């Protein structure tokens with residue numbers, strides 16, 4: 461799986477016409493805490509953006525505003541040209557188009573692995589049983605857990621659960637996939653199996669927003685690194701630029717902390 | 722000593738049959754009403770949440786006797802609401818069930834809600850992220866997992882309901898407690914025997930509920 465490199469071009473101006481997710485001037489508070497401050501961020505179709513930054517800087521919140529698991533106070537977010545609906549059926553439809561992978565997997569504990577991957581297809585996409593099953597089986601094979609289809613999530617290792625969670629999100633044919641620290645809850649030996657699945661997705665052209673501290677993944681798969689601190693986007697650059705020559709002091713400070721141990 | 726059972730003067734089985742019917746209808750009604758109340762209490766619509774919370778707090782803290790009397794005096798005798806008419810016996814039976822449902826539903830609701838709180842929020846978030854509606858998230862993901870934590874508390878609610886049906890006696894429904902009162906007046910020399918028979922009757926009604934649901938609880942115990 462390694463050895464295949466991904467083109468790492470920061471999107472040029474011409475790409476702007478093909479922006480899939482656009483956040484402009486987004487602000488959000490939790491009580492007195494200003495977690496997102498004037499966030500402007502455009503993500504082009506097929507682009508892989510890694511979001512990085514110290515704990516509490518608002519990375520998860522940013523990720524969650526994109527499918528409106530968190531509401532925003534001001535600004536706009538558009539997906540594929542249309543603004544995020546506030547609620548109801550339209551919001552559910554939008555969420556179906558945005559895949560989300562959580563740090564804690566969140567597989568449905570009372571359903572088998574196969575049922576987890578079929579549920580959204582059956583209940584949201586209204587796919588028929590047979591087609592949903594075939595697709596679920598194919599996706600589980602693709603992420604390497606086909607043999608676990610009839611087990612319950614609790615019977616799987618963390619790495620396997622996270623790969624099922626990725627398959628569950630992919631089953632909806634999302635336009636964009638959001639990953640919030642997908643490997644942070646994993647034992648070290650399981651991190652790679654999940655990262656490999658994500659690398660493959662990136663190569664296949666999936667649009668991805670990935671909150672992660674995995675530098676290896678950022679270097680090999682990301683088109684762009686977005687560095688956040690205190691609710692602001694402090695720096696955006698290609699992975700090479702960012703890791704070898706960070707411009708802001710915050711980023712230098714942060715990198716020195718995570719790279720030197 | 723147990724002559725009163727064979728004298729043919731009292732229909733003990735018939736009275737307990739009324740108790741069973743009161744229990745069954747009220748149980749089904751309370752489960753449905755409690756489910757709806759719980760749905761309101763966790764719904765994203767503020768008005769529904771307010772209604773659910775207010776209803777539960779008012780009704781749960783009102784004595785059941787008051788509610789059943791209220792149904793009888795307030796609905797039937799004052800407003801003439803009899804839920805489909807019939808003779809006074811049938812009306813009393815239905816209104817007692819209404820009172821029992823109104824009351825027991827609050828306990829079902831709170832048992833469900835505490836069960837819902839045992840389901841990690843990530844489960845609902847993952848379901849919402851897939852594009853499931855509020856109703857689907859509740860019925861497909863949250864409640865099936867909540868039920869597992871809720872079987873025990875719900876058993877207690879159902880057992881309490883079985884015994885609470887005796888309150889229907891206050892509006893003259895011919896269930897077990899009313900017959901017992903009548904028999905205690907007439908059979909003063911067999912007080913303990915009469916008590917014993919009715920106590921045994923209620924134990925026989927509630928014991929299977931406890932055993933059955935205890936078995937269910939084991940079957941569905943949550944795997945995490």
Ligand SMILES: Nc1ncnc2c1ncn2[C@@H]1O[C@H](COP(=O)(O)OP(=O)(O)OP(=O)(O)O)[C@@H](O)[C@H]1O
Nearest residue numbers: 490491493495513514515516517518519520521522
């Ligand atoms: N639901 C909430 N209510 C109140 N405050 C919150 C809530 N969620 C997050 N916060 C606060 O908002 C800030 C940003 O949180 P967020 O989870 O987005 O940070 P993060 O960058 O993802 O951090 P981490 O690396 O620890 O995951 C933190 O200070 C956090 O305590």
Ligand SMILES: [Mg+2]
Nearest residue numbers: 519520521641
């Ligand atoms: Mg986070």
